[in-house]
Amino acid sequence: MDGKNIDLWLEPLAAAEDAYQRYWTLLDEEERAKALRFVQEQHRVRYVVSHGKVRTILARYIDRPPEAIRFAQEAAGKPYLVVDGNPHEVRFNLSHSGDTMILAVSRHESVGVDIEEWNHRLDFAAIAKECFAESEQAFWQALPAQEKIDTFFRLWTRKESFVKTVGAGLSLDVSQVETSLDGTSRFVSLPDRYGAAGQWQLVDLDLGPGISGALAVRAGGMERLCFRGLNAPIS
Numbered sequence: 076m077d078g079k080n081i082d083l084w085l086e087p088l089a090a091a092e093d094a095y096q097r098y099w100t101l102l103d104e105e106e107r108a109k110a111l112r113f114v115q116e117q118h119r120v121r122y123v124v125s126h127g128k129v130r131t132i133l134a135r136y137i138d139r140p141p142e143a144i145r146f147a148q149e150a151a152g153k154p155y156l157v158v159d160g161n162p163h164e165v166r167f168n169l170s171h172s173g174d175t176m177i178l179a180v181s182r183h184e185s186v187g188v189d190i191e192e193w194n195h196r197l198d199f200a201a202i203a204k205e206c207f208a209e210s211e212q213a214f215w216q217a218l219p220a221q222e223k224i225d226t227f228f229r230l231w232t233r234k235e236s237f238v239k240t241v242g243a244g245l246s247l248d249v250s251q252v253e254t255s256l257d258g259t260s261r262f263v264s265l266p267d268r269y270g271a272a273g274q275w276q277l278v279d280l281d282l283g284p285g286i287s288g289a290l291a292v293r294a295g296g297m298e299r300l301c302f303r304g305l306n307a308p309i310s
Contacts, residue, residue, distance in 0.1 A: 079298040081186055081290070084132050084178040085282065088121045088171060095120060098127025101141045125176045129169055132178055132303075136165045151244035168239055170288075177280075177288065184296035187240030189232040190280070190288040199227050206234070208253040208264070228287035230254060233277060236291040237262070241269060260289070 090098065102110070106126050113119035130141035137144070137158060146154045147162070156163035166181045172192045179188040203215050211230055218226055234249040241247070253264040253272075260279045262272035269275075276297055280288030290300070 079182070079184075079296065080301050081184075081292065081297045081299075082180045082301050082303045083188070083280070083290070084128075084180070084303050086125075086128050086176050086178070088124045088174045088176055090120065090124045095123060098123050098131075101127045101130045103142075103145075121171065121174070121176075125169065125171050128176065129167070129178055132180070133165070133167060136180060137163060149242045151242050151246060153239070153242035153244075170235075170239070172286070175282075175286065177282075179290055181292065181296070184292050185240055185242070186290065186292045186296075187236045187238065188280075188288065188290045189235035189239060190282065190286060191228050191232055191235075193224055193228055193285045193287070195224065199223065202231075203227065206231070206249045208250050210256065210263075211253065214256045225287070229279060229289070232287045232289040233260065233279070233291075236277070236289040237265070237275070240275075240291040240293075262291075 099107070102123065110119050110122050113122060127141070130144050133144055133156065134141040137156065139158065145157045147157045148154050156165055156167070164183055166183070166185050168179045168186050168188050170177050170189045172190050175190060175192065177188055177190050179186045203212050207215060207230065215223065215226055215230070233254045234252045237252050238244070238247050238249060247266065251264070251266045252262070254277065255261045255263055260277045262275050262277055265272050265275070274294050276292050276294050278290045278300060280290060282288050
């Protein structure tokens, strides 16, 4: 992987029993304990498969067996790789929704990615009122009904990708993360502690019908975005 390329791994979370068992063997004790706490089998399977695939993918970047990979967490819970007791330069971020996961991998830069399968049962108006900036609310409310769901999830994933890049967790009010409304994906306004909006890159991800995604990284931290597959080599 070139220094300023960011790789995206879009993977299904459905798995046959033999694949599930294989991914289970890759997890550490903490991951297995968390998996067993899921009440619904569907959620447990998704957790095991996603974390097993994360280990399988990251192993290719750091030349370690998947089961030997170790993680630590930043203050707000964002995980990072630890190799020989030290943080590794390879950065990553995982998002999953429904039966789909996406993993963003960068050689040096902190990166955030978010995907959302469209859930038509949400109270869109209530969420927009709480989480959108005033300009975003006004724009969204004025849209024709057939455009509202697409736009809602586009704006939402943009915000979440930024939150995940900076590792802010629930401490960041996403209504303060304001993005463009003119079709060009970019940040317009951010909380002061994160610098000027122009210091960040934002990319809308085209993932097909019924699913939205976005990726955020510091400006200059990405020259090319590359979609990968588990059977494809890493250049």
